[in-house]
Amino acid sequence: MAPEVLSGEYGAEADVWSLGVVLYVLLSGTPPFWGADDNAVFRAVLDAPLDLTSGAWAGVSAEAKGLLRCMLHRDPRRRPSAAKLLSHPWILVHAFGGRVVRRAVVATSPRRMGGDAAVPLSA
Template identity: 50%
Template sequence: MTETLKNKYQVCEEIGRGRFGTISRVFCPITEASFACKSVDKRLLTDPIDRECLENEAKIMTLLAPNSNIVQIHDMFESEDTLQLILELCQPYTLYEQILQPDLSESKAASYMQQIMSGELGSVDGVVGTPYYVAPEVVMGRAYNEKVDVWSAGVVLYVMLAGVTPFYGETAEEIFEAVLRGNLRFPTRIFRSVSAEAKDLLRKMICRDVSKRWSAEQVLRHPWILNGGETTSMD
């Protein structure tokens, strides 16, 4: 932790740990409020793409604020070796912990997806900010619109139904390459019990062609969502 941060906040317990750093609860005596401090060790970021993602994270969060569905950024501290973001302290469980429950039913997945697309579930920033969930147009550095969120939500839905991400790799660069290829697959051994309706929605959300990718409004009107994950005829 930088000395400047310690002068303003009291560092409390660690509440999370990732590949490049930690998340701790911090307390501000002036406002008597608790926050989450995301501390990243920049020396561990050997991949240029990881460094770029880190540099963009604070900028993107600042641009999106204030938004009740996005984790709010309150402060930032940076030194030569570390970056600390002071963030809104959210509920002590992540979306990942909810969606990776064993045997998650389609009805529960549909309920979560309806809440995500309506903005009712709260922030999904903790997952969609990672390479696995980034839309291809963002990776390519092109102009993008709100449909990037539909792509990310589609990947979340895929994880809910399959327990794995649709695009993967050993490094961020390999993951981005897989995202750019956009080769969406439904392995039989994983999707054997997943309905045709759910897979139809996934194809419409995780669509590389932005002009053909559905909007959030269209997703909410899909039969699978409207029927609460119950299967109907796709004829």
């Protein structure tokens, strides 16, 4: 859960945080923030340093770690947009085989979009 979600005021930047959490788990096998109970996890999200140095990170590239630092920045204004993520060097190589994505489409709830479930990512 993004730090700003805990305060109740959040936007699309919280989705980038959530993607960062998923990527962190995929690359390390552990969650970025944890605790004995929900409150401890929430405190960790707000205050604990991001660990990208333990043994699980030994084989992870500096580009991937840099991407995670951006995605999991506590200040939502300093996180990249979803569109900006698609042009990150690590994403280009590992998600798209080095091909540049010119126009991506992202699915969203048909109810929120008035029936059309796909909108341009640049929108």
